[in-house]
Amino acid sequence: MTNNHSSAGSLSRRAFAGSLAGAAASLAVPGLASARSTTARPQAGPLRICHMTDWHVCPERRSAEGSEQALEAALASKPDLILTGGDLIFDSFATTKTRADEQWRIFKGLMAASPVRVEHCLGNHDLWGWNKDKSGATGDEPDYGMQKALDELGLASSWRSFDLGGWHFVVLDSVMSDGGSGYRGRISEPQREWLEADLAANRLPTLVVSHIPILSLTPLVWDSDFDRGDHGRVAGGEMHLDGPSLHKLFRSNGRVKLCLSGHMHLIDDCRIDGVTYCCDGAVCGAWWKPDANFAAPTFASIELEPDGNFSRRMMPTGWVNA
Numbered sequence: 554m555t556n557n558h559s560s561a562g563s564l565s566r567r568a569f570a571g572s573l574a575g576a577a578a579s580l581a582v583p584g585l586a587s588a589r590s591t592t593a594r595p596q597a598g599p600l601r602i603c604h605m606t607d608w609h610v611c612p613e614r615r616s617a618e619g620s621e622q623a624l625e626a627a628l629a630s631k632p633d634l635i636l637t638g639g640d641l642i643f644d645s646f647a648t649t650k651t652r653a654d655e656q657w658r659i660f661k662g663l664m665a666a667s668p669v670r671v672e673h674c675l676g677n678h679d680l681w682g683w684n685k686d687k688s689g690a691t692g693d694e695p696d697y698g699m700q701k702a703l704d705e706l707g708l709a710s711s712w713r714s715f716d717l718g719g720w721h722f723v724v725l726d727s728v729m730s731d732g733g734s735g736y737r738g739r740i741s742e743p744q745r746e747w748l749e750a751d752l753a754a755n756r757l758p759t760l761v762v763s764h765i766p767i768l769s770l771t772p773l774v775w776d777s778d779f780d781r782g783d784h785g786r787v788a789g790g791e792m793h794l795d796g797p798s799l800h801k802l803f804r805s806n807g808r809v810k811l812c813l814s815g816h817m818h819l820i821d822d823c824r825i826d827g828v829t830y831c832c833d834g835a836v837c838g839a840w841w842k843p844d845a846n847f848a849a850p851t852f853a854s855i856e857l858e859p860d861g862n863f864s865r866r867m868m869p870t871g872w873v874n875a
């Protein structure tokens with residue numbers, strides 16, 4: 554939204570800060586390579602993940618300290634996987650490349666300290682330059698748009714799937730151009746084709762993560778422009794415009810159990826036709842500022858059972874924005 558987790562749970566705050574400093578100092582090494590090769594703990598019982606969305610890391614607002622505290626809190630829950638939810642950096646959409654570079658440097662320094670596998674989902678603030686006036690981008694740069702985030706994180710694609718601990722994970726790219734300098738929540742046609750084939754070939758209980766909610770109650774309570782007299786309106790930047798169609802796909806597939814999102818910096822839990830859609834707040838709360846209209850800094854701790862059942866708990870990071 555645009556508004557302007559073997560565990561390290563026993564790491565002491567000092568040791569963790571030390572590892573962060575070391576990681577930041579060695580940023581020439583691709584940050585996540587070592588984290589990816591590390592298995593969190595021997596698989597016994599449910600798979601435990603942390604969904605950490607909307608970090609909005611920047612040089613100001615003590616965001617690095619707040620993010621470090623969030624990561625430490627997540628690792629204390631001994632997750633097998635940390636799944637991010639996009640908007641990892643404060644903003645790259647409407648900012649110069651130099652400024653974007655600085656934000657990615659801080660974010661990658663944070664994540665390099667994670668001994669747990671991290672998988673990234675990307676958001677509207679992660680792609681570079683779509684606001685050409687403010688970013689100075691021409692659109693011809695090789696890393697224009699989502700490519701810069703992919704390059705920074707060493708990802709081949711902004712959508713993909715993988716299996717872990719008896720579950721199938723689908724990472725979607727929610728952010729499509731509106732044809733101008735803005736964005737709309739939906740997946741592209743090639744992504745839709747890929748998704749249908751991916752789900753058809755899969756036999757495991759499935760978790761889908763997108764940045765923008767596929768279905769959510771949060772726009773209904775957040776958007777003061779909802780009441781249009783004879784109908785209600787949900788803006789295309791707040792919820793997937795193809796949400797109803799994606800839901801029909803998930804319902805007919807039968808294996809999609811849980812869809813996680815961020816973007817709204819609010820928390821909800823919607824269950825329909827056997828599919829649960831959860832919007833999981835924001836690591837940054839209200840962009841690292843105090844604002845009671847949004848969730849306090851938080852992340853979701855989720856246990857995934859082999860039979861497709863799951864439980865989810867929202868965990869405050871303990872950080873208080875000032």
Ligand SMILES: [Zn+2]
Pocket residue numbers: 554607609640678816817818
């Ligand atoms: Zn956000």
